[in-house]
Amino acid sequence: MEEYMLIFRHQDGNAVASPEQIQIWMKQTMDWIGGIAAQNKFVAGNGLPFADARVVRTKNSKPVVTNGPFGEIKETLGGYIVVKASSIDEAVEFAKGSPVLQGEGNSVEVRRIAKGDGIH
Amino acid sequence: MANDKLLPHLFRTEYRKIVSVLCRHFGFDHIETAEDLASDTFLTAAQTWGYKGVPDNPVAWLYTVAKNKAKNHLQRDLLFKNTIAPELLNDSSGVHEIYIDLSPDNINDSQLQMMFALSHPSLSPEAQIGLSLRILCGFGIEEIADAFLTNKETINKRLARAKEKLREEKIAIEFPSPSEIDQRLESVLKTIYLLFSEGYYSTSSNATLRKDLCFEAMRLCTMLVEHKQTDTPQTNALLALMCFHASRFDARIDQNGEIILYHDQDTILWNAELISKGGYFLHNASTGNRLSSYHLQASIAYWGTQQSDTVEKWETVLQLYNHLLQLEYSPIAALNRTYAFSKVHGKQKAIVEAEKLNLTGNHFYYTLLGELYGGIDNKKAMEHFTKALSLAKTENDKKIIQRKIDSLR
Structure with a gap:
C-alpha cells in the first residue's frame, strides 16, 4: 500500500460563494473524506486558507515577500489530503469523488508520496 | 442490609481498597x-x-x-x-x-495510583482488564471467568502471568510525573473503556454481571473526574459516553439476557437520570482545544438518546462519524457511518458507500447490506442476510438475523 497526496487547486470559495454554499461544500467534503476514512484509507488532510497568505521569492539574490497567492486564480492551492491506495488508479478513483471538481477549471492533482528510504 | 448480603457487599466495596493500600x-x-x-x-x-x-x-x-x-x-x-x-x-x-x-485520602490515592499501574502500556489489554477486575473492582475469579466466557484455571493463569509482568517491568504504584500524566491517563481511560465494553458488548448471558462491569468502569472514571489532576476534558467525555450507553441498559436486554435492537427498545426503560448525567459530563468535557474520539463517541451516543428521526439528528451523526473515522478507524464505526449516510442521502447512495467497505467476514457488514437492499432489491437483501446468518457466531445474533429474513418473506 502506497500513500498518495491529493492536492486541490481552486478559487477562493469565500470570494465566489455565499456562506450557505460554503457550508454545503464543507459537508460534501466531509462526507467524501468520511467515505475514504470508512475504508481505512485516510491518512491526513488539511485545508489551506487563502486569507493572510504570503509568498516568498528570490529577487536579485534576496528574499522578497509578497501577499498572496490570490484565490482569484483558479490554480491556487486550497488544501490536500493524504490517502492510502494500492495503485495510482485507486488514488485517482478517490480523487474523482472530490467536491472540488464541481467547479469548472478546478483540479485535484494526485501524487505518490516518497517513502524517505533514500530510493524514492 | 441483611447479614448474609452484608459481607459479600462489603467484599465488593472494601476488598479493593484494602488491597490497593496494602x-x-x-x-x-x-x-x-x-x-x-x-x-x-x-x-x-x-x-x-x-x-x-x-x-x-x-x-x-x-x-x-x-x-x-x-x-x-x-x-x-x-x-x-x-x-x-x-x-x-x-x-x-x-x-x-x-x-x-x-484513611479515606490514602485509600483514594492508592486506588488512583493502582489504576495507573494496572493500565501500564507494557501490559496486554487482557491483563489490564483481568487485573483491574480483580484488584480495582474486587471481582471473584469465577466472575471474571464468567465475563470472559472461560474457566477459572485460565483466569488464574492469566492473572499470575500479568502479576509476573508487573514485577518484571518494575511498575511502581505511584502518580506519573506531570510531564507523563496526559499520556499515561490515556492508557487508564482506554482500560476503563475496555472494561465498560467488556460488560456492554459481552456475550455472557449473566446480565447482572455485565451491568456490574459497566458500573465499575463508570465508578473508576468518576474517581478520575473527582481528582484534580485527572479531571480532564477526555475523562469527562468518556464518562459522558458511558452514561449515555448505560442509560439504555434496562431497555436493551430482555429477561432472557437477549439483546433488543435499538428500534425495538421500550424507551420508557431508558434511564433519564443517566442521560442527564451524561449531558452534564459532556458539557464539562467541552473545554480545551482537543477533540478526542471520546468526545465524538459521546456526542454520537447523545444523539442516540434522542428518539426523533430528524434530518438534523442524522446529518449531525454522519458528520460526527466522518470526523471519528479520520481520528480512529474501526469497522463498527465504518458500518454505523454508512447507516447514518443512508439516513441522510438515501439507500441507493449508501449501497455504493457500503460496497466499498469490503468488510467480508463481518456479519454486521452483511446485515447492513441486507438492510440497505431491503425495499430496493429484496432478492439481494435476502442473499446478504443469509450470508450474515452463516457468519454470525452467537445464538443471539443468529436470532436477530433470522427475524430479518422472516420479515422479508
Missing part, C-alpha cells in the same frame, strides 16, 4: 501477600461475625483487622530477616513503627 505499602513484589491479607480479613469477619454478631461499624472493623494482620505479617517478616540475616539489623527501615494508613 499493595502500595508492600509493592508489586508482594502483591499476593496483599491479596492474601485482604482475603484473610474477610475470612476472619465471616467467622467472627457469625457468632459475635456484626460490629457497629463493620468497615472500621475490617480496616482494623486488616491493619493488624498486615502489622503481624511485617513483624514476622522482620523477625525472620533479623534472625536469618542479621546484617539487616543495620537497615533502619525495620526499626520505626509500622504504620498502615487506611
Whole structure:
C-alpha cells in the first residue's frame, strides 16, 4: 500500500460563494473524506486558507515577500489530503469523488508520496 | 442490609481498597501477600461475625483487622530477616513503627495510583482488564471467568502471568510525573473503556454481571473526574459516553439476557437520570482545544438518546462519524457511518458507500447490506442476510438475523 497526496487547486470559495454554499461544500467534503476514512484509507488532510497568505521569492539574490497567492486564480492551492491506495488508479478513483471538481477549471492533482528510504 | 448480603457487599466495596493500600505499602513484589491479607480479613469477619454478631461499624472493623494482620505479617517478616540475616539489623527501615494508613485520602490515592499501574502500556489489554477486575473492582475469579466466557484455571493463569509482568517491568504504584500524566491517563481511560465494553458488548448471558462491569468502569472514571489532576476534558467525555450507553441498559436486554435492537427498545426503560448525567459530563468535557474520539463517541451516543428521526439528528451523526473515522478507524464505526449516510442521502447512495467497505467476514457488514437492499432489491437483501446468518457466531445474533429474513418473506 502506497500513500498518495491529493492536492486541490481552486478559487477562493469565500470570494465566489455565499456562506450557505460554503457550508454545503464543507459537508460534501466531509462526507467524501468520511467515505475514504470508512475504508481505512485516510491518512491526513488539511485545508489551506487563502486569507493572510504570503509568498516568498528570490529577487536579485534576496528574499522578497509578497501577499498572496490570490484565490482569484483558479490554480491556487486550497488544501490536500493524504490517502492510502494500492495503485495510482485507486488514488485517482478517490480523487474523482472530490467536491472540488464541481467547479469548472478546478483540479485535484494526485501524487505518490516518497517513502524517505533514500530510493524514492 | 441483611447479614448474609452484608459481607459479600462489603467484599465488593472494601476488598479493593484494602488491597490497593496494602499493595502500595508492600509493592508489586508482594502483591499476593496483599491479596492474601485482604482475603484473610474477610475470612476472619465471616467467622467472627457469625457468632459475635456484626460490629457497629463493620468497615472500621475490617480496616482494623486488616491493619493488624498486615502489622503481624511485617513483624514476622522482620523477625525472620533479623534472625536469618542479621546484617539487616543495620537497615533502619525495620526499626520505626509500622504504620498502615487506611484513611479515606490514602485509600483514594492508592486506588488512583493502582489504576495507573494496572493500565501500564507494557501490559496486554487482557491483563489490564483481568487485573483491574480483580484488584480495582474486587471481582471473584469465577466472575471474571464468567465475563470472559472461560474457566477459572485460565483466569488464574492469566492473572499470575500479568502479576509476573508487573514485577518484571518494575511498575511502581505511584502518580506519573506531570510531564507523563496526559499520556499515561490515556492508557487508564482506554482500560476503563475496555472494561465498560467488556460488560456492554459481552456475550455472557449473566446480565447482572455485565451491568456490574459497566458500573465499575463508570465508578473508576468518576474517581478520575473527582481528582484534580485527572479531571480532564477526555475523562469527562468518556464518562459522558458511558452514561449515555448505560442509560439504555434496562431497555436493551430482555429477561432472557437477549439483546433488543435499538428500534425495538421500550424507551420508557431508558434511564433519564443517566442521560442527564451524561449531558452534564459532556458539557464539562467541552473545554480545551482537543477533540478526542471520546468526545465524538459521546456526542454520537447523545444523539442516540434522542428518539426523533430528524434530518438534523442524522446529518449531525454522519458528520460526527466522518470526523471519528479520520481520528480512529474501526469497522463498527465504518458500518454505523454508512447507516447514518443512508439516513441522510438515501439507500441507493449508501449501497455504493457500503460496497466499498469490503468488510467480508463481518456479519454486521452483511446485515447492513441486507438492510440497505431491503425495499430496493429484496432478492439481494435476502442473499446478504443469509450470508450474515452463516457468519454470525452467537445464538443471539443468529436470532436477530433470522427475524430479518422472516420479515422479508
